[in-house]
Amino acid sequence: MTRNSDCVFCKIVSVEIPASVVYEDESLICFLDHNPLSPGHLLIVTREHYVKLTELPSDVSSKVGSVLPLAGRALLEVTGAKGFNVLCNEGAVAGQLVQHVHFHLIPRFEGDKLGYRWVAGSYEEGKAAQLTDAFQQAFTASS
Template identity: 45%
Template sequence: MSRDPNCLFCKIVHGEIPSARVLETDRAIVILDVNPVARGHVLVVPRDHHPQLRDLPDELAAHAGSLLPRLTRAVVAATGADGSNLIVNSGRVAGQTIDHCHWHVIPRFENDPVDWPWPHEAYAGDEMGRMASQITRELGGDADG
């Protein structure tokens, strides 16, 4: 298991810092966020240390992803929420404050104070096609792949 001795989440995973765990597997833990957006806000934290989503091995991402539907159903039912957000902040510019990849499951309520949606801007001209080509090239294949 990879670990960063200075990482807050690694310390939580290894029991050095207390947490309110709601689910544990051999690959991840799920804890209540100590500073929640809304009561019931949980974090899915892989046991292995990987700073950002792009650093996460596909198999570990798949495992964490497999927990999300059941976890979201439980959070919504337990809180009586009207919906939920699933968020991964990857990198400081995206709002990541702890350099250990993790998912947020946040219960949402009608008329809650969370400001959503983010602003959007349409692609102009052939920008969309160029961007799709660049991403496909980085993926190392074609779009059918």
């Protein structure tokens, strides 16, 4: 099992740092965020130390995909939230503060004043088609 001795999430996985663990299995651990954006804010963290989502092997990413709805159902039941956001910050430019891949599940309530700046744009003529082609090639190359 790959761990990083300087990583706060690896220390939680190895129980060097306490956490309010709500779920764990052979691949993942899920616990309450210590500094929640709203009550019941969960983190899903891989047991092994991977920095980014894009580094995850398929068996671990499959596990993430299967645990997300499970955690979401538990979150809705326990918190009474009407919905939630799933967030993964990939890289410093996206706001990744802990260099160990993790997924936030943030309970949402009517009038909670949480949110983010979402300034929707549009594509110049031909740009969407150019991006579509580039993405299709990238998917083909990486699968």
